[in-house]
Amino acid sequence: MKYRSTRGGQTATLDEALLAGIARDGGLFVPERLPAFDSADFDGDDTLTSVARRLLTPFFEGSSLAAGLEGVLAETFSFPIPLRELPGTDTRHLLELFHGPTAAFKDVGAGFLAACLSRLAGGDERPVTILVATSGDTGGAVAAAFDGRPGMRVVVLFPEGRVSARQAHQLCCWGDNVLSLAVHGSFDDCQRLVKQAMANAELSARWRFSSANSINVGRLLPQCIYYAQASLACWRARRAKPGFIVPTGNLGNALACMLVREMGLPVGDIVLATNANRMLVDYLDGGEWRPRASLRTLATAMDVGDPGNMERVRALFGEAGELRGRLRAMSVTDDEIEQEIRDVWSADGLAICPHTATASRAWRRLPDADRQEAEWVIVATAHPAKFESVVEPLIGRDVPLPAALQGVLSRPARSTAVEPRLEAVEAAMRDAFAT
Numbered sequence: 001m002k003y004r005s006t007r008g009g010q011t012a013t014l015d016e017a018l019l020a021g022i023a024r025d026g027g028l029f030v031p032e033r034l035p036a037f038d039s040a041d042f043d044g045d046d047t048l049t050s051v052a053r054r055l056l057t058p059f060f061e062g063s064s065l066a067a068g069l070e071g072v073l074a075e076t077f078s079f080p081i082p083l084r085e086l087p088g089t090d091t092r093h094l095l096e097l098f099h100g101p102t103a104a105f106k107d108v109g110a111g112f113l114a115a116c117l118s119r120l121a122g123g124d125e126r127p128v129t130i131l132v133a134t135s136g137d138t139g140g141a142v143a144a145a146f147d148g149r150p151g152m153r154v155v156v157l158f159p160e161g162r163v164s165a166r167q168a169h170q171l172c173c174w175g176d177n178v179l180s181l182a183v184h185g186s187f188d189d190c191q192r193l194v195k196q197a198m199a200n201a202e203l204s205a206r207w208r209f210s211s212a213n214s215i216n217v218g219r220l221l222p223q224c225i226y227y228a229q230a231s232l233a234c235w236r237a238r239r240a241k242p243g244f245i246v247p248t249g250n251l252g253n254a255l256a257c258m259l260v261r262e263m264g265l266p267v268g269d270i271v272l273a274t275n276a277n278r279m280l281v282d283y284l285d286g287g288e289w290r291p292r293a294s295l296r297t298l299a300t301a302m303d304v305g306d307p308g309n310m311e312r313v314r315a316l317f318g319e320a321g322e323l324r325g326r327l328r329a330m331s332v333t334d335d336e337i338e339q340e341i342r343d344v345w346s347a348d349g350l351a352i353c354p355h356t357a358t359a360s361r362a363w364r365r366l367p368d369a370d371r372q373e374a375e376w377v378i379v380a381t382a383h384p385a386k387f388e389s390v391v392e393p394l395i396g397r398d399v400p401l402p403a404a405l406q407g408v409l410s411r412p413a414r415s416t417a418v419e420p421r422l423e424a425v426e427a428a429m430r431d432a433f434a435t
């Protein structure tokens, strides 16, 4: 399997695409073709790893990782991803993606990427250095996934004072191979520094830079697995093709759902739920594609004004006209997010995070006929305890921490403050890694 750049200027093997993150022409890597499956191909595949083995094997053809795929999958799917039936109806389900080490769905992609890159990095004496700019969730998932891996280093850049206390802790509590930099600036400054560092040929060669942002194809592939597994479960139980409602920011998670349907798995409608950052809704309504400055909302991990994966969606599936037949999008306001968290608590006795609430609200806003006639899977992207300052006042009680997150939060944390300049970042790296 080859991977091509969305801008047409490069094809690469999986190994090259994983290590580079982004194509030389600035485009994003997409598979050159998608394998075709039938639901019956998965008969007997009951676990995440067995579904993953069947679905992902074609994507690893020709990769040096093919022989080690089993190990990669075992490391990636080391926690459960349950499909929970919600009370009162057997047509509404919650797909819980938050049982990993940092309690958000990004643990799946980060774990897979770490398992792949640590195998690819071998053979050279110098470690690979992963740079990651984060506004909250990504950095923690990446740091957790690479923590303690030989041959790998991680530098996390986050905007000082602009992430929650629990998020900050998850960014700063890892071992000696992880350097957490509290940048005196904004998330945009952090992103700019990562781009500058990667574009600097000398630094890039010296540190063997690689990236783990959501544009790496290694984040996308493993996310396909839970959609496949959940759709097959509904198909086997009732011959139903469930619709999926996906909380959407950078479009990585939703794109995985689209790919899975394209490959022939029993996925019905796909609804993208956004917060007040509603470019996708306006675009599908017939507007121009117009990235904007992001608005701050309660679903902070979806505060994206220029979704990076849109370039992949358009390259693979076309423009608004074609996309309208494949997707719906709904924008949910902060008021609705709050109301939904209250409603789900009082009706179902369930605490949900603000991101999950956008999808749950979108389900409620579906036309009655759609809601009643089809099965729906609401994708739950984070554990509510990660966003306790929003959720707890709305439901009037504490949300207990899941054990994994409790473990993370009990580790000692430390970070290094830096000015938003490349020289300052490199000086901190030299200091921390003693080179």
Ligand SMILES: *Cc1c(COP(=O)(O)O)cnc(C)c1O
Pocket: 104, 105, 106, 137, 138, 214, 247, 248, 249, 250, 251, 252, 253, 254, 301, 302, 355, 356, 381, 382
């Ligand atoms: C990152 C994130 C999202 C958005 O996912 P995308 O792939 O960027 O669309 C939604 N919810 C949570 C909790 C996240 O961390």
